[in-house]
Amino acid sequence: MDFSHKAIEKKWQKIWKEKDVYQTTSNKDKKAYILDMFPYPSGSGLHVGHVKGYTATDVFSRFRRMQGYDVLHPIGWDAFGLPAEQYALSTGNDPREFTLKNIDTFRTQLQTLGFGYDFNKEVNTAHPEFYKTTQWIFEQLYKLGLAELRDIEVNWSQDLGTVLANDEVEIKDGIMVSERGGYPVVKKTMKQWVLKITAYAEKLLAGLETLDWPQSVKELQKNWIGKSEGVEISFKTQTGVDLKVFTTRADTIYGATYLVLAPEHEAVHLISTSNQLSEVETYIKQTKQKSEIDRKDDSKPKTGVFTGAYAINPITKEAIPVWIADYVLNDYGSGAVMAVPAHDPRDWEFATKFNLAIKFVLAAKDQSKAFVGEAKHINSDFLDGLDRQEANRKILERLEAENLGIKKINYKLRDWLFSRQRFYGEPFPVYYTNDGNIGLIDVKDLPVTLPQTSYIKPSGTGESPLANVKEWVEIEVNGQKVKRETNTMPQSAGSSWYYLAYILTDQPNQLIDLESEEAKARFNKWMPVDLYIGGQEHAVGHLLYARFWNHVLYDLGILKTQEPFQKLYNQGMILGPDGKKMSKSWGNVINPDDVIQSHGADALRLYEMFMGPLDASLPWSYDGLDAALKWLNRVFRLVNNTTFSTTNNQELDFVYHDVVKKVTIMVDELKLNTAISQLMVLMNAFYKYEPSTIYQPYIEGFVKMLALFAPHLAEEIWSILGHETSLVNEAWPIYDETKLIASTVTIAFQVNGKLRGTKEVAIGLDKETLIKLAKSDENVDKFIKNKKIVKEIVIFDKIVNIVVN
Template sequence: MYNHKIIEKKWQNFWEKNKSFKTTEKHNKKAYILDMFPYPSGAGLHVGHLEGYTATDIISRYKRLCGFDVLHPIGWDAFGLPAEQYALKTGNHPATFTEKNIDNFRRQLKSLGFSYDYDKEVNTTDPKFYYWTQWIFKELYKQGLAKIEEIDVNWCEGLGTVLANEEVIVIDNKKVSERGHFPVVKKPMKQWVLKITVYAEKLLEGLNDLDWPKSLKLLQTNWIGKSKGHNVNWKIKNLNEIIKTFTTRLDTIFGVSCILISPEHPLVNSLTTFNYKNSVKKYLEETKTKNELERTSLNKNKTGVFTGSYVIHPLTNEEIPIWISDYILMGHGTGAIMCVPAHDERDYEFAKKFNLSIIPVIKSDKLPYLEDGIHINSDFANDLNILDATNAIYDKLFEKKSVSKQVTYKLRDWIFSRQRYWGEPFPVLFDEDNNIYLVKELVKLPETNNIKPSGSTEGPLANIKSWMNVTINGKKYYHDTNVMPQWAGSSWYYLAYILKNNDGTYTPLDSNEAKKRFENWLPVDLYIGGQEHAVLHLLYARFWHRFLFDLGIVNTKEPFAKLINQGLILGPDGQKMSKSLGNVINPDDLVESHGADSLRVYEMFMGPLVESKAWNVSSLDGIRKWLDKIYNQFTYFMNGNIDISLTNKDLESETNILIKEVQENIEVYKFNIAISKMMVFINYLSSLNKINSTYSLKVFAILLSLFAPHLAEELLFIIKEKPIENQSWPFVEVNKIINKNISIGIQINGKVRADIEILPTWKENDIIENALKLPTIIKWIGDKKIEKTIYKENKILNFIVK
């Protein structure tokens, strides 16, 4: 049994002293391996965090051994709500305990032997870092992509701030903040908005070339929500106006029962006739009490009110009534739709409730019918399918100048202001007429202890009058009282690692030197993190990156070439780890009791990287015993059990098979299988009394270094080899691999009773025929009848007998 405390500290000191993981640029091939950088909470790391970190470390170590220049950095997403909420609860200043938390996180990461280049470390609260966050914002402003707009925002009273759409979730049919689950309501406010919608199409197209999980791509695709359809113009009876409706089913226009408009539609007042003013007014007041989810849900209790006005059908000249319904949202499409009850579920429920006509225009036995079919009740479009009917109707409407093709998106612009203290200030000044001026230099976050949210449209920075008000050349200006959201720094931090210099400064983002560095390192080759960031960080970072590409700053359209969402590490109770459930496992305790290497190997051996796994302490004990077995096996051979006069071609073969199998599994991220192959090899080694050289031991130590780097370094030291930083990935000598025939088990009624070696020329019938000749099988079958024979290729042969 080895002393993990002594060995792990020894090699951590060695790595730090020798800067063993320093980023190099010596070779023609590079690997940029990245973790989603953590928010440094006071609770520190738990074992769930370590799964992704261990996976990226394995790949980073593997790539270095394969001769790649590797950039494997770490940093801290340290601005934002969590730090501010904790500060408000405890009376601490967020800057003080954030720095303390970072020190603790760094200590934990180093104790686990992760091969980060700490000279590249970034911190979003460092003014040298957020100077460039502010610079990117100013470039967005110059290009018209950052604007102040009066809009309906998601206001969270509990947090005292506005939230982006992506920061709002739904629990029990109520909109709440993702952070803290506080109620969220709509509220009109003036806010900074980033025009991410301008990039909707580019963000969709960019997904095509990414090696990302299909589920994550689908989440972004659905969030962006592209719809191809048509805008139809409807003339309003007795009013010199038109209503424009958006539809993806132009072919159903002959089935329209009414036109539905949003309560916020600008024509509501003009359309409401005298006899319906009171009912419309009452309905509009009721609508204001509902949130977006309540309005758009698929419940059958649809609400609405008639305006008293009509439009003229552009093809039939019929009068079509105009209704208001709150399930129509002004921000979606044109804020008006053609209601076709026979072919839309929500329209069907609306028509049933208000006794409107339901006109099927596709032949079907059930309503509402949503599929393709033969059109009826559609004049010249009868007997056509959806595509042909759409084209025919479009041509007729086009002649009347009543239609246009249209593409819409569900994606909304990014609300970018936060009424908080702990964030990046906006690099702008306003004059007394509210004109905006960009500030060239850094706008530093002022120090203050008065960080309590005001609960109004102004942030806590408004309390600092000496900072707020500025006089330049006798003219008065004032700073913005809001700060940027936490997502600002994380939208470009992966570029900051590339720009970080040894002296702590950053190469200017807009310099030629930065372009050279980006050309050397972009895109990120492997990015590992949680799927919960699908429509937050990952969408925002892609937007900023594509914008910087359009400016000519970066050389790739996309930031992250390959992305893996690791599965959850569940508590011993099978539930997600949380302090409230008391099932959080502290890695510090396990590093102390079992060693960092045991923890690393166990997390990778639990199961496939992308699947969720429950924690099991006894399994961790088993991993520790396996590492002890490795150590003991090495010391056994080095204590006089190496005989150079021996020849062992079988050992040579097994060693090369191991290299091949571990490499194949590493490259497809099947770390658990790679470890199992190494376990089999150690069992094989333990069956040998002597070996003829330390070559196989050296190979095994190099392979082990990906998973258990401290022990691997010590094993190399024991066999008098150089440290890992001076080693290379072992070459597979294919000619030394002995091709062995596959053996499979033979079952009788599901129980293994014998095995058989399969010759390369055998087919299934040959295997069955030879299996039935084996004395053991003859004995077990006896006089019984074989009812069924099941053969799984190269795995098992099963005789079902009675």
């Protein structure tokens, strides 16, 4: 008889909720903070890709809880965002209502999957009680000088009415458009809030070395921060303009044959000659149509324009041309490049295209392309014959002695653009006086909440729609009429500290103050996060911003841990059955609600954890899902209406303790597919015996392990076995090392080296006995009958090989 997954899952979800079995405890000496990258509650709900990561954290949380840990396993909602804003603008409906409806859908889906979240700790980044703390953190950043208003060039979408981050923009048909909706995007200078994450570049680099993260993610962050040690050299133009150039290869200065400036460089208009100015300005306009990602793409053909100006190489005293090109970015280094085309592939491509001089200053056998290896210097006067290290030391000495250059460290990391022109975001706790001064809203008056308004209209001026709500914008502070900041914070603001919000919460969206002594005590208990699972798409943005805020809160004395996430794991994607990434446009999206209806939550969870390594991206298979349900039915049939033995005949000792040991190790290492394989091994072993002879504690240990993956069925079996308590807080099964000494072994029987049979035998049998057993095997006999035996080879406890003519 198969089990009814619908009835069992509904029954146990009701019991878990009524008894609040997943409520966080805080009374043990071991803790495990296990976290998912929380979802944006879109209207489409969860997909099976979400289920993969969430099931993995649920498995690990159940495991740690049964091992006697205090477990914090919360969930919340990254609820601000552009989709809700667009919905509001297109329908006139309040995005808050739309978002809350979506949250209800997501929560129900998570509960039907049997996830053991503590919903008492649920948070919503769009709830005023949450963003009260976001605003408080912003005020601390401002007071520390880490937040400032700045005129900067941004990606502006008139249709969306907001600034977009670089990763929200793409190029289509040579035009810069928004990733969402494909709306035109232009470069525009606007006054924006920025956070000075660059001030923490060195700390963020150092912190990576303390973390148990995938090396690939660490490298992505290191490359994004992009620390470079080099020299800033002064090149003066013939008209006296001083151009500062940053280079990591000052030793190749004798090979510098031209300079390249970013089109946005402040000196471009100062140095461009009158006959080149028109061409220069046209090129600058064209550059504004390109995204930063497009400009960084080295596969694109190089473009550029000569300014008409020449600069003097400070060492060779040669006049070299100054160009502008979009592959040079203004906010990295000094926005100016000392081009050495003989030893840089980008400069080589540019020089060859525009017929500029190429001069080799490193000994290269092949001078048909740029040489970037290590070699002795040539054509370099007093540097000739020196290696890189010694040449760099000598050229720096000379540059410093003549006040032509200084040693400098640069970072690719940019300050964090922190303004959005949206209604639906965290309001800044900021106001402006009539004379332009900036003020912070008093902490006691936080949160600054969004206004209640029936219709959200675009401002039409580049400002947030909030600019239209006059009664909200114009306020009095200390008897003085002032105006609020109308920009809002980006969605990444809330996600940069939400992991702390769970610790502060005992009831949904009710947070204690971040700076209170109670908060600090809780942080000391729970931080850092012990396991953080999510997609690699957050490897840079979210993880870098969260680490930055955590470092700041550490420096403020609120946290005792510099780093927020000790162990990070990136789960792989679940692809469509066709092997493509799931997408509505491909028609290959699998809805977990449908799977739960047809196969049940336990089968879905088991299948996704068994389909392959957790970090692998693999295609969905309905055959695999069917097999998972079939196996669960097999488990149920063994236990249902069966009375097991209360005495141990010891026949299952080895396999049981071996499986418990392996599953314990494998779950701890997140090798969840192989852990399930071991459960299948144990179930196969059970089926070899009459059920009434199986030792009940072994069945119970199996059920405890099964509960990680199929908690509903495991609870049902646990009750069938006569238990009235929930499995959730049962102790994890213990293995006995003394039972792991095998008394039997499987011997392979071969004829002429080919496998013809196997037999489980006692360990340590002598050669004669083993040969006799092999010859008595029916299949072996077929291949040696009426043949001359040439040799009999025995490898004790492993192989018997009979060689015949």
